[in-house]
Amino acid sequence: MKIMYHHRTRGRHVEGVHIRGIVHALRLLGHEVSIMSFPGADPEHESTIQGHSKRGRIASAITRLPGVLFECLELGYNVVTLFRVGAAIRRQRPQLIYERYSLFLFATVWLARRHGIPLVLEINDSALVERVRPLRLKGLARRIEAWCLRHCTGLVFISSYFRDQAQAAYGQIAPSVVTPNAVDLSRFDPSRFDAARLRADRGLAGRIVCGHIGVFAHWHGVDAFVEAIATRLAEVPQLALVFVGDGRTLPAVRALVAERGLSDRVLLPGRVAHEDIASWIACMDYAVLPNSNQYGSPMKLFELMGMGVAVVAPDYAPVAEVIGDGDTGWLFPRGEIAACVQRVLDLATQRDEHRRVGDAARRYIERERQWRNNAEQLLTLLPAEGAH
Known part of the structure; x- marks a missing residue:
């Protein structure tokens, strides 16, 4: 079947991983x-869209526009979509x-x-x-x-919460499935790595390591967690x-770590390329x-679990x-956050528990949360004659 995947994102970071995962699985x-x-x-080709090109710089500038103006441009993008997607369909x-x-994007639905x-x-x-x-033109x-x-x-x-909210607000919507995120296990495979050597190279030999992968934003709660656990690491x-x-x-987290003299206990390598994430896990x-939110399906959760690393999560x-x-x-x-810190500390020395739950997490990912599962599930939404 010939499939067109359309998106209006910049295709970077987590959204790029998701797009590539679905496209590769369908292929x-x-x-x-x-x-x-x-x-x-x-x-x-994510490396081509990191802001070095003229178009990348324009896209970056657009995202920094004031709310209402930015949303008007989003609405105007329907005109672009009508021409570009319309031509591609023909x-x-x-x-x-x-x-x-x-x-604000409705042109693709209209064209279809x-x-x-x-x-x-x-x-x-x-x-x-x-x-x-924040959304200004909410109505x-x-x-x-x-x-x-x-x-x-x-x-x-991506979650039942999302579907429940949509059904409650909009009534009768199209048939749906709930499909959380997934992971490419060929890349997130613990057998590919010499964990002992990596730990030694990064100053972690002999340590019990609790990790996190993700953006340092207030709503992710990393700053609050580090501040709360800093006084209890001893x-x-x-x-x-x-x-x-x-x-x-x-x-702010770096400053806190330096101020408390915890640089040997809290490692903050900064952003790393997605292809290097698995080596850190x-x-x-x-x-x-x-922390997370009511509706999201955190990609990092699946990548950690795919590597056999179980997660303390809200x-x-x-x-x-x-x-x-x-x-x-x-x-x-x-x-x-205090309960989160306590759970992390209680589990720290339970190595057998790390292995038992981590192994079960990877088996769950192998069974249900590879991109192939997502692709197969989305195809069930098609009329029987169109799913082949």
Whole structure:
């Protein structure tokens, strides 16, 4: 089947990983997939969109525009979509359009209906949830979203919470499936790494390592976690923290670590390329996700679990859909940072528990959360004759 994957994102970082994962899985299932990207963004060649090109710099500038102006440009992007996707439809004649849904974008749904092509929307964002970037034209965004969710062929939600919110707000929407994120186990395979050598190279030999991968943003709670655990690290002298990533709160975390004299206990390597993430996870005995949100399906969760590293995580519904407490990870009451710290400290010396739960986490990923599973599930939304 000929499939067109359309998205309006910059195709970078986590969104790029997700796009590549789905596209590669569909191709492995025997389908012909083309990607229609935001001009200047190609998730299959991420190095070309890191802001070095003129288009990349323009895209970066656009994202920094004031809220209402930025949203008006998002709305105006429908004109671009009508011409670009319309031309691609006439040229490629796809049998399915799969779109990573973006706020204010309705042109693809309209085009698919006009040409009689099935269209499946993947819902990672919504006008119904609290977002990192506040939504100004909320009423208009919700009206457009309701129309899109009712008039596409099918919907892929990343969590049950997302689907429940959409059904409550918009009533009768298109048929849907709930498909959390996934991982490429060929890249996230612990057998590829010499963990002892990596630990020695990074000053972690002889340590119990609790790690984290992700953006240093306030809502991820890394700064609050480090501040809360800093005064208690002496309780477990062997414990070291490795927090990989970059973001707004990283300078404050670095300053705290330096001020408390914890540079030998808290390693902050900053942002690393996605292809190097697995080597850092290979150094970890277990991991922590200090905070998340009501609707998200954190990619880092799947990459850690795929490497056989179990996670201490908040009990938000999308996380609890993936982690069974004491089975494939450990849960604590969301928003309670003291409970998170206590769970991390209690588990620190339980090496057998790290291995038992970590092994179960990897088996779960192998069984249910590879990109192939996501691709197979989205195809069930098509009419029987279009799913082959």
